[in-house]
Amino acid sequence: MALDIVIMAAGKGTRMKSARPKVLHRLAGRSLLQHVLQTASTLGADRIIVITGHGAEEVEASAGTSGAVFVRQMPQLGTGHAVQQAAPMLHDQGTTLILNGDVPLVAPATARHLIDDCAGERLALLTIELPDATGYGRVIRDAEGDEVLGIVEHKDATPEQRAIREVYTGMMAAPNAALKRWLSQLTNDNVQGEYYLTDVVAMAEAEGVHVVATRAANETEVLGVNSPAQLADLERRYQRGLADALMEQGVRIADPARFDVRGELACAPDVDIDVNCVFEGRVEIGEGAHIGPHCYIRNAVIAPHAVIHPFTHMDGEALGVKIGRGALVGPFARLRPGADLGEEVHIGNFVEVKNSTLGKGAKANHLAYLGDATVGERVNYGAGSITANYDGANKHRTVIGPEVHVGSNCVLVAPLTLGEGATIGAGSTINKDAPPGQLTVARARQMSITGWKRPVKQKK
Ligand code: UD1
Ligand code: CA
Numbered sequence: 001m002a003l004d005i006v007i008m009a010a011g012k013g014t015r016m017k018s019a020r021p022k023v024l025h026r027l028a029g030r031s032l033l034q035h036v037l038q039t040a041s042t043l044g045a046d047r048i049i050v051i052t053g054h055g056a057e058e059v060e061a062s063a064g065t066s067g068a069v070f071v072r073q074m075p076q077l078g079t080g081h082a083v084q085q086a087a088p089m090l091h092d093q094g095t096t097l098i099l100n101g102d103v104p105l106v107a108p109a110t111a112r113h114l115i116d117d118c119a120g121e122r123l124a125l126l127t128i129e130l131p132d133a134t135g136y137g138r139v140i141r142d143a144e145g146d147e148v149l150g151i152v153e154h155k156d157a158t159p160e161q162r163a164i165r166e167v168y169t170g171m172m173a174a175p176n177a178a179l180k181r182w183l184s185q186l187t188n189d190n191v192q193g194e195y196y197l198t199d200v201v202a203m204a205e206a207e208g209v210h211v212v213a214t215r216a217a218n219e220t221e222v223l224g225v226n227s228p229a230q231l232a233d234l235e236r237r238y239q240r241g242l243a244d245a246l247m248e249q250g251v252r253i254a255d256p257a258r259f260d261v262r263g264e265l266a267c268a269p270d271v272d273i274d275v276n277c278v279f280e281g282r283v284e285i286g287e288g289a290h291i292g293p294h295c296y297i298r299n300a301v302i303a304p305h306a307v308i309h310p311f312t313h314m315d316g317e318a319l320g321v322k323i324g325r326g327a328l329v330g331p332f333a334r335l336r337p338g339a340d341l342g343e344e345v346h347i348g349n350f351v352e353v354k355n356s357t358l359g360k361g362a363k364a365n366h367l368a369y370l371g372d373a374t375v376g377e378r379v380n381y382g383a384g385s386i387t388a389n390y391d392g393a394n395k396h397r398t399v400i401g402p403e404v405h406v407g408s409n410c411v412l413v414a415p416l417t418l419g420e421g422a423t424i425g426a427g428s429t430i431n432k433d434a435p436p437g438q439l440t441v442a443r444a445r446q447m448s449i450t451g452w453k454r455p456v457k458q459k460k
Helices: 032-041 056-062 079-089 108-118 176-185 199-207 228-248
Strands: 003-009 047-052 069-072 095-100 123-129 138-141 148-152 166-175 211-215 259-267 277-285 296-302 313-315 321-323 346-354 363-371 373-375 386-388 398-400 411-413 416-418
Touching: 003 032, 003 079, 032 047, 032 056, 032 095, 032 108, 047 056, 047 079, 056 069, 069 079, 079 176, 095 108, 095 176, 108 123, 108 166, 108 211, 123 199, 148 199, 148 211, 166 176, 176 199, 199 211, 228 259, 313 321, 363 373, 411 416
Parallel strands: 003 047, 003 095, 047 069, 123 211, 259 277, 277 296, 296 313, 296 321, 346 363, 363 386, 373 398, 386 411, 398 416
Antiparallel strands: 095 166, 123 166, 138 148, 138 166
């Protein structure tokens, strides 16, 4: 049976007080609309139609490769009017699922439930009981409470109706043929002068079409975003859900209220994550690894038993960052794309590593830069040393053999190879290969001048 999904995303979101269209505000690193599109994409729909209006161009450009099609609603005359715009694109038979672009966390299982309840013949509504139902459409039932008779919008409701706690969440699944007919019969004869989608409920009841109201599994999945405060609240709920799932797997999160994943975080058991860490893109953390407080980690794979000290910044971008087993990183380390640290590597404070491979046990403990370098096992790279990898036009590689000691404050002008076991004297600027096993020094010799006098100020 055909399945169409309509996502309403034309509203202005006045209360966000933002130039950005509401559905493009971000939750966990993705726009609200991307969350809904992601859920929609799991349902096997024949067609996903997004209704745009305010900021339509921006919203449409953001959806990229989602496969959704767009229909513009100009001006915006209500939710019923929004779905009317999609009516010509809906299949004649089958089911239409209606979602909201600003309700990002609806569970795929709940959406599936609505589709199954509808099955191309019934009208399925997603409802929830709220302690404070202000602003929502109330679900009107018959005296026995079995049959749903209609939905009354808050502004149109009588005091008795306003006392009802069961509200419509904004999501429904409707049989296509009937939906098209009902949409064509909507009027705007109400307090707000809008075409209400919710009026189709009474039409279904009048025609004898069965109306099924499914209660949502939890409040979080039906909450919409209308203000910055609601966005922040939903963000915390979402993060709490991710934290709970990880803790369930044996990950120790110091404070789930200070934990943020904006992408995918996969953790083995026995991982410790201290407060205020942000994970972006795809991050994997191996068993027994420890992530200290205040770390930013994006697109990285961290092997078991690695220790990431506080304030470490890792951004793998497209190339990724790799941290070997038992490596120690930070505090205040910066790992950039292509940083590939072997087992037991130590990277200390204010050390930057980019596009470089470090062999087992190599150390760069203080204030250093390694860019476009291949560093052998057990190398000791001194404080203040850098690879001068860029000549202003091209990047060049530095190859540092195993067991090399680079003294403090050296400049290694690439392309360059330091042979196995070489020692580079502190303060050297090296622009020719250094032979293995020898001490290479390139700096002015120290001398002392006897009888030298400091200048004295001349008297006038
Ligand atoms: C709607 C429901 C109400 C329900 C509530 C749940 C109607 C008439 N009322 O009310 O019963 O309790 O959602 O949150 O449907 N939109 C458009 N074009 C429009 C108007 C709205 O695309 O012309 C979109 C909005 O961008 C939003 C969604 O539809 O994503 C809901 O619109 P909103 O104005 O928030 O509806 P409510 O009045 O809150
Ligand atoms: Ca709303």
